[in-house]
Amino acid sequence: xxxxxxxxxxxxxxxxxxxxxxxxxxxxxxxxxxxxxxxxxxxxxxxxxxxxxxxxxxxxxxxxxxxxxxxxxxxxxxxxxxxxxxxxxxxxxxxxxxxxxxxxxxxxxxxxxxxxxxxxxxxxxxxxxxxxxxxxxxxxxxxxxxxxxxxxxxxxxxxxxxxxxxxxxxxxxxxxxxxxxxxxxxxxxxxxxxxxxxxxxxxxxxxxxxxxxxxxxxxxxxxxxxxxxxxxxxxxxxxxxxxxxxxxxxxxxxxxxxxxxxxxxxxxxxxxxxxxxxxxxxxxxxxxxxxxxxxxxxxxxxxxxxxxxxxxxxxxxxxxxxxxxxxxxxxxxxxxxxxxxxxxxxxxxxxxxxxxxxx
Amino acid sequence: xxxxxxxxxxxxxxxxxxxxxxxxxxxxxxxxxxxxxxxxxxxxxxxxxxxxxxxxxxxxxxxxxxxxxxxxxxxxxxxxxxxxxxxxxxxxxxxxxxxxxxxxxxxxxxxxxxxxxxxxxxxxxxxxxxxxxxxxxxxxxxxxxxxxxxxxxxxxxxxxxxxxxxxxxxxxxxxxxxxxxxxxxxxxxxxxxxxxxxxxxxxxxxxxxxxxxxxxxxxxxxxxxxxxxxxxxxxxxxxxxxxxxxxxxxxxxxxxxxxxxxxxxxxxxxxxxxxxxxxxxxxxxxxxxxxxxxxxxxxxxxxxxxxxxxxxxxxxxxxxxxxxxxxxxxx
Numbered sequence: 011x012x013x014x015x016x017x018x019x020x021x022x023x024x025x026x027x028x029x030x031x032x033x034x035x036x037x038x039x040x041x042x043x044x045x046x047x048x049x050x051x052x053x054x055x056x057x058x059x060x061x062x063x064x065x066x067x068x069x070x071x072x073x074x075x076x077x078x079x080x081x082x083x084x085x086x087x088x089x090x091x092x093x094x095x096x097x098x099x100x101x102x103x104x105x106x107x108x109x110x111x112x113x114x115x116x117x118x119x120x121x122x123x124x125x126x127x128x129x130x131x132x133x134x135x136x137x138x139x140x141x142x143x144x145x146x147x148x149x150x151x152x153x154x155x156x157x158x159x160x161x162x163x164x165x166x167x168x169x170x171x172x173x174x175x176x177x178x179x180x181x182x183x184x185x186x187x188x189x190x191x192x193x194x195x196x197x198x199x200x201x202x203x204x205x206x207x208x209x210x211x212x213x214x215x216x217x218x219x220x221x222x223x224x225x226x227x228x229x230x231x232x233x234x235x236x237x238x239x240x241x242x243x244x245x246x247x248x249x250x251x252x253x254x255x256x257x258x259x260x261x262x263x264x265x266x267x268x269x270x271x272x273x274x275x276x277x278x279x280x281x282x283x284x285x286x287x288x289x290x291x292x293x294x295x296x297x298x299x300x301x302x303x304x305x306x307x308x309x310x311x312x313x314x315x316x317x318x319x320x321x322x323x324x325x326x327x328x329x330x331x332x333x334x335x336x337x338x339x340x341x342x343x344x345x346x347x348x349x350x351x352x353x354x355x356x357x358x359x360x361x362x363x364x365x366x367x368x369x
Numbered sequence: 370x371x372x373x374x375x376x377x378x379x380x381x382x383x384x385x386x387x388x389x390x391x392x393x394x395x396x397x398x399x400x401x402x403x404x405x406x407x408x409x410x411x412x413x414x415x416x417x418x419x420x421x422x423x424x425x426x427x428x429x430x431x432x433x434x435x436x437x438x439x440x441x442x443x444x445x446x447x448x449x450x451x452x453x454x455x456x457x458x459x460x461x462x463x464x465x466x467x468x469x470x471x472x473x474x475x476x477x478x479x480x481x482x483x484x485x486x487x488x489x490x491x492x493x494x495x496x497x498x499x500x501x502x503x504x505x506x507x508x509x510x511x512x513x514x515x516x517x518x519x520x521x522x523x524x525x526x527x528x529x530x531x532x533x534x535x536x537x538x539x540x541x542x543x544x545x546x547x548x549x550x551x552x553x554x555x556x557x558x559x560x561x562x563x564x565x566x567x568x569x570x571x572x573x574x575x576x577x578x579x580x581x582x583x584x585x586x587x588x589x590x591x592x593x594x595x596x597x598x599x600x601x602x603x604x605x606x607x608x609x610x611x612x613x614x615x616x617x618x619x620x621x622x623x624x625x626x627x628x629x630x631x632x633x634x635x636x637x638x639x640x641x642x643x644x645x646x647x648x649x650x651x652x653x654x655x656x657x658x659x660x661x662x663x664x665x666x667x668x669x670x671x672x673x674x675x676x677x678x679x680x681x682x683x684x685x686x687x688x689x690x691x692x693x694x695x696x697x698x699x700x
Binding site for chain 1: 375376377379380382383431445446448449452453455456459464465466467468469470471472473474475476477478479480481482484495497498499500527528529531532539594595611612613614615616618
């Protein structure tokens, strides 16, 4: 190695040798970044420390202020302007859930209620009432819910005075005021819409099956004979090839599943659609046929074409124990098929806006 | 002062002889396992306060519906999540009332009433003010057990019992039912902690083996609809309640009414943990030992009974066979 080469190589590794401008810039930028990170961490630490100290103070202030503000609202003689009061005795079962929806729809339909964002739901729930289903139905009215659920009236007697103005306590605790007869539904005056997630899942389900088809929701009692569907498949679906049939039940649950599926009959249960999504499905399809239940009610409120059938007569025609009865009775069961055909062909009288009996 | 005599006084009156459970989803995750642990701790507070009535208060505020742990839950979808999880909060027979608050002012009113009444609560009011809830550990539960030799258990939600037993009757056809949950978070839309998932293929081979080895066993596969492989639905000894429109409430009713459980450490296993149901919990994360306050490898929780076992290993063919044989023999 020559003298010059040695000098060059020493100079190359010499740490004291001044760096080039670019290297120096990078070095300084890195140092600066480290310093900035340290400052940022210190700030974060201080911020977090302060937050930990002040959080309880902030929360306490929020609770006291919010509590007093609410108490001020409740000291008036009427409900706070942003809240609707609804009291119900939930007994459980298909008809009770339907009645709950009708009564809530009628309360919501009053024009002055439109600007209320919240509903205070006071539920006296019997052991048979699945409370989450009642809440799911209530969500379809597009209001935020404050639910107060008790299993016996004595509990709610303590809770209700803290929830409603003093003047309304008696009214809110009157769980037996409804009459047992027919109940009417105000169609067209209420905003009944599936919450986004339920509606999207229902729409995706139909689009995933075939987005070009028309869909009819067949709503049956849970214990109806599944062989009834053979008739729909063989007779109806051949005459109306543009339609597909979604099979659901009045409870949202099925006792059994078909051994085989066909292209005409679709089973949302097999796709795992939950109760809320099935209601949304009844509002998303083009037509619904079934007895009076939450699904046909949802379809009416969603302005879909609906045909009602008498649950008892259809069951007697098609249930397993009645299979061997006379042909005359079997012919009477054609009522269902006739009604379904009228629905599909569009010759069924549409539900008019206004009050409709729903019992 | 006039205000304090009105609705707030009623709130204070309503707080007497009652323990308050505060589940504020601004800082607590929506999760079945955490809900079951929380409910057990709430019952412990009730026992320690010598009060038999429990009031549950769920706070889901639309402007802040979830904790930073679950950013995918927003004001547009939280209602679906809370409606799905609600049955878990009904698994306690001493519940006097359940109150759901979506209006901040009203939730604050309730808590203010509880503060004025000095009502015992879980978490404590101070913890709530700090937005601090221990929703994972077994610290309080182990301590209570060490002192008393027992812990309060979860009970099946009564609203779902009839339908659950009808389902069992129809679909188990006289066979011995076992509730199974296989954690498969990776298959969901929002995967979380996928390292805790179980290998589906091992479970599938186990079901095939069980057809010959335990022909009288029927497996009821529970859990989210997306959380199982399609192949399970083709196993003749497996039935899936959600295919029939049943939900979490029915599944918890089946589990907590005593149907033996075998499955991965997850939400359903937490429900089984705080019940008298015989169980085998598999694939417990070693990291969890610290929170559960037990040594890694221990076979039973301190408060577990002689038919309740833990397995800390990832499932294999041989392990599942051995674990199930033990459960089968015990029931």
